Amino acid sequence: MAEIIQEIQDRRARRAYKESPVDRAVTERIFTAATMAPSCSNKQPWRFLVCDKDPALGKARHALNGGNYWAKVAPVLVVVTTRDDLDCQLDDDRNYAQFDTGMAVMGLMLQATREGLFAHPMAGFSPEKLREAFHIEEGTRVVTMIAIGHPGDGANLNEKHSESERSARERKPLDEVIQWNHWSQLTPD
Numbered sequence: 001m002a003e004i005i006q007e008i009q010d011r012r013a014r015r016a017y018k019e020s021p022v023d024r025a026v027t028e029r030i031f032t033a034a035t036m037a038p039s040c041s042n043k044q045p046w047r048f049l050v051c052d053k054d055p056a057l058g059k060a061r062h063a064l065n066g067g068n069y070w071a072k073v074a075p076v077l078v079v080v081t082t083r084d085d086l087d088c089q090l091d092d093d094r095n096y097a098q099f100d101t102g103m104a105v106m107g108l109m110l111q112a113t114r115e116g117l118f119a120h121p122m123a124g125f126s127p128e129k130l131r132e133a134f135h136i137e138e139g140t141r142v143v144t145m146i147a148i149g150h151p152g153d154g155a156n157l158n159e160k161h162s163e164s165e166r167s168a169r170e171r172k173p174l175d176e177v178i179q180w181n182h183w184s185q186l187t188p189d
């Protein structure tokens with residue numbers, strides 16, 4: 001029987017990073033994988049601000065929330081952005097920019113996993129700090145930040161995060177997320 005793709009199984013949102021730099025060729029391969037994602041009318045709405053040198057890296061680190069202290073060790077921080085007008089905007093309120101950008105991020109994370117790296121997406125940051133630091137214009141959505149780097153020993157992690165490095169993946173059972181051939185209305189979690 002065919003198995004789940006190895007990189008999909010292996011990818012986890014890990015936090016034990018090492019500060020050692022990521023080779024530029026490897027980083028470029030990761031972004032090449034990201035940009036192979038499908039998008040509505042092939043609009044390719046993703047725009048990445050890659051911070052791997054100071055002062056940019058310092059500014060990106062400064063935008064992270066306290067709970068994401070561990071990401072300050074990562075040698076690469078990516079600011080993932082898009083704009084609604086870079087992608088399909090359909091009359092019935094379907095805007096595909098963030099959806100397509102998310103697919104690109106998945107490609108990025110899977111390639112990073114293939115390269116033996118961690119790539120951890122984060123919502124815990126201040127878009128305003130990034131806007132100010134990098135002069136990101138209004139209308140451009142700052143969707144997520146991603147910490148990329150080599151696995152470390154986790155000595156800097158708090159107890160909760162140390163434990164979560166060793167935890168099994170938690171997922172809802174399939175019958176909670178799939179409805180076969182019939183729709184029952186969704187209820188809030």
Ligand SMILES: Cc1cc2nc3c(=O)[nH]c(=O)nc-3n(C[C@H](O)[C@H](O)[C@H](O)COP(=O)(O)O)c2cc1C
Binds near residue numbers: 014169
């Ligand atoms: C949009 C998004 C935002 C996230 N924000 C954070 C974050 O700010 N800090 C953090 O430690 N993890 C963050 N995560 C990681 C999730 O907590 C993690 O993916 C989830 O618990 C499932 O674990 P897994 O990725 O190891 O399977 C984020 C993930 C996504 C997709």
